[in-house]
Amino acid sequence: xxxxxxxxxxLGSELTKSLSDMYGGESVIATDLNESAKSKFDxxxxxxxxxxxxxxxxxxxxxxxxxxxxxLAAVLSAVGEKKPLFAWDLNMQSLLFVLxxxxxxxxxxxxxxxxxxxxxxxxPKVNTPQYCVKEPNTVYxxxxxxxxxxxxxxxxxxxxxxxxxxxxxxxxxxxxxxxGTTDYAVDIYHKALAGEKxxxxxxxxxxxxxxxxxxxxxxxxxxxHAPSESVKIRSSYNLASMSFSPKEIYQSILKHHPDFKIEYxxxxxxxxxDSWPDSVDDSCAQKDWGWQPDFDLDKMTEDILTNxxxxxx
Ligand code: VAH
Numbered sequence: 001x002x003x004x005x006x007x008x009x010x011l012g013s014e015l016t017k018s019l020s021d022m023y024g025g026e027s028v029i030a031t032d033l034n035e036s037a038k039s040k041f042d043x044x045x046x047x048x049x050x051x052x053x054x055x056x057x058x059x060x061x062x063x064x065x066x067x068x069x070x071x072l073a074a075v076l077s078a079v080g081e082k083k084p085l086f087a088w089d090l091n092m093q094s095l096l097f098v099l100x101x102x103x104x105x106x107x108x109x110x111x112x113x114x115x116x117x118x119x120x121x122x123x124p125k126v127n128t129p130q131y132c133v134k135e136p137n138t139v140y141x142x143x144x145x146x147x148x149x150x151x152x153x154x155x156x157x158x159x160x161x162x163x164x165x166x167x168x169x170x171x172x173x174x175x176x177x178x179x180g181t182t183d184y185a186v187d188i189y190h191k192a193l194a195g196e197k198x199x200x201x202x203x204x205x206x207x208x209x210x211x212x213x214x215x216x217x218x219x220x221x222x223x224x225h226a227p228s229e230s231v232k233i234r235s236s237y238n239l240a241s242m243s244f245s246p247k248e249i250y251q252s253i254l255k256h257h258p259d260f261k262i263e264y265x266x267x268x269x270x271x272x273x274d275s276w277p278d279s280v281d282d283s284c285a286q287k288d289w290g291w292q293p294d295f296d297l298d299k300m301t302e303d304i305l306t307n308x309x310x311x312x313x
Contacts, residue, residue: 001027001028001029001064001065001066001067001068002019002023002027002028002029002066002067002068002069002070003029003031003060003061003064003066003068003069003070004016004019004028004029004030004031004069004070004072005031005049005051005057005069005070005071005072005073005094005098006031006032006051006071006072006073006074007030007031007032007037007041007046007072008030008032008033008034008037008040009032009072009073009175009178010170010172010175010178010180010186010213011072011113011167011170011213011216012030012032012070012072012073013040013174013175014172014174014175014213014217015070015072015217015220016028016030016041016044017043018217018221019044019070019221020043020044022221025043025044025045026044026045027044028044028045029044029045029046029047029060029064029066030044030045030046030047031046031047031048031049031051031060032046032048032049032073033048033049033050033051033073034048035048047060051071051073051090051094051097052090052093052094054097057097057101058101061101061105062105066105066107067107067108067109068107068108068109068110068111069098069101069102069107069109069110069111070110070111071094071095071098071110071111071112072113073090073094074090074091074094074113074140074143075087075090075091075139075140075179076140076178076179076180076181077115077117077138077140077141077179077180077181077269077272078179078180078181078183078268078269078272079179080138080139080140080143080179081138081139081140081268081272084139087139087140087143088139088142088143091140091143091144091147092143092146092147095112095147095150095151096150098110098112099150099151099154099160099162102154102160102162103154103158103160107160108161109161109162109163109224110160110161110162110163111162111163111164111220111223111224112147112151112162112163112164113164113165113167114144114147114148114164114165114166114167114235114236115140115141115144115166115167116128116166116167116168116169116208116209116276116277116280117136117138117140117141117144117276118134118136118141118144118145118148118166118236119132119134119136119141119275119276119277120133120134120135120136120137120141120275121135121137121274121275122135123135123277124277125277125278125279126277126278126279127279127280127281128238128277128279128280128281129238129281130233130237130238130281130282130283130284136275137275138272138275141275144166144236147164148164148235148236149235151164151234151235151236152234152235155234156234161228162234163223163224163231163234164234164235164236164237165216165219165220165223165236165237165239165285166236166237166238166239166280167211167216167239168182168208168209168210168211168239168240168241168243168280169181169182169183169185169208169209169210169211170182170210170211170213170216171185171186171210171211171212171213171300171304172186172212172213172216173186173189173213173304173307173308173311174213174311175313176190176313177190181202181269181272181273181276182208182210182273184200184201184202184246184269185210185244185246185249188200188246188249188250188253188262189253189301189304189305189308190308191260192253192256192257192260192305193257193305193308193309195259197261197262197263198250198260198261198262198263199262199263199265200246200250200262200263200264200265201265201266201267201269201270202246202264202266202269202270202273203246203264203266203270204245204246204247204250204262204264205245205247206245206246206270206273206274207243207244207245207278207279208243208244208245208273208276208277208278209240209241209242209243209276209277209278209279209280210241210242210243210244211239211240211241211242211293211295212241212294212295212299212300212303214294214295214303215241215293215294215295216239218293218294219239219285219291219293222289222290222291223237223285223289226288226289230288230289231288231289232284232288233284233288237282237284237285237288237291238280238281238282238284238285239280239282239285239291240279240280240281240282240293241293241295241296242293242295242296242297242300243278243279244297246262246264248297249297249301250262252297252298252301253301253305255298255301256301256302256305257305
């Protein structure tokens with residue numbers, strides 16, 4: 001069975017559905033901190049689980065014959081800066097627990113998301129290479145960089161088949177904006193559809209690598225289904241699809257909502273965004289397991305503005 005930790009999060013809520021569609025709901029156990037998330041998972045099994053409660057997690061994994069874990073629970077960049085030690089503790093202790101369980105129970109595979117947040121202010125900003133200087137200055141980024149080192153260590157030392165992607169900012173319409181620095185690009189669509197002015201917390205020219213959620217799901221499943229010997233990078237793969245600025249996503253929406261208004265009021269999240277790349281080189285992912293994105297900015301805008309009005313949270 002496949003265990004999804006943090007299934008009610010932005011990535012989890014869509015990835016869990018794709019996994020259930022692919023393997024059958026009876027093969028997927030969605031878990032999240034809040035029991036209230038149960039209502040979102042009528043298509044698979046659901047268990048409330050605090051991943052910091054390692055005894056309960058261990059019993060669940062043993063009793064349910066879990067063979068794969070998608071560990072998606074984490075404190076994201078903006079919230080992490082408000083609770084640094086909590087973010088470090090949750091992000092790292094939960095990953096180490098999952099890697100240790102995978103070693104001990106000889107699980108088939110583990111998936112763990114990394115992020116462009118592993119790159120820092122002195123990383124090359126344009127077409128950031130797979131291998132480069134990484135001095136992240138957010139707790140989230142530090143935890144992702146350390147997590148990548150642990151994933152590679154468990155693969156090399158214990159042959160744990162753990163796989164990872166450095167996601168760009170993920171944009172989807174099936175979850176509300178969360179604690180991420182890139183979540184302005186989720187919120188902007190809600191404001192456009194509500195006919196409200198959008199108050200953007202980044203400068204209009206803040207370019208960031210971004211990806212539409214269907215592409216992120218495709219990349220994750222392509223990586224997890226690739227033969228083990230094709231997965232040559234066991235820290236985490238750079239992954240890219242597009243880069244845009246707040247001004248560009250605003251202009252993409254204007255084509256559909258000509259009266260939409262935006263104002264820019266950068267806050268503490270501007271310095272987080274400034275520490276990340278403008279664009280990323282994902283040629284290793286293309287070469288090793290055939291990565292190719294489907295969505296560009298206008299295609300994403302069209303899809304979100306069409307589907308968001310009918311989506312019930
Ligand atoms: C965040 N959405 O903003 C996440 C992501 C690259 C950004 O890691 O923290």
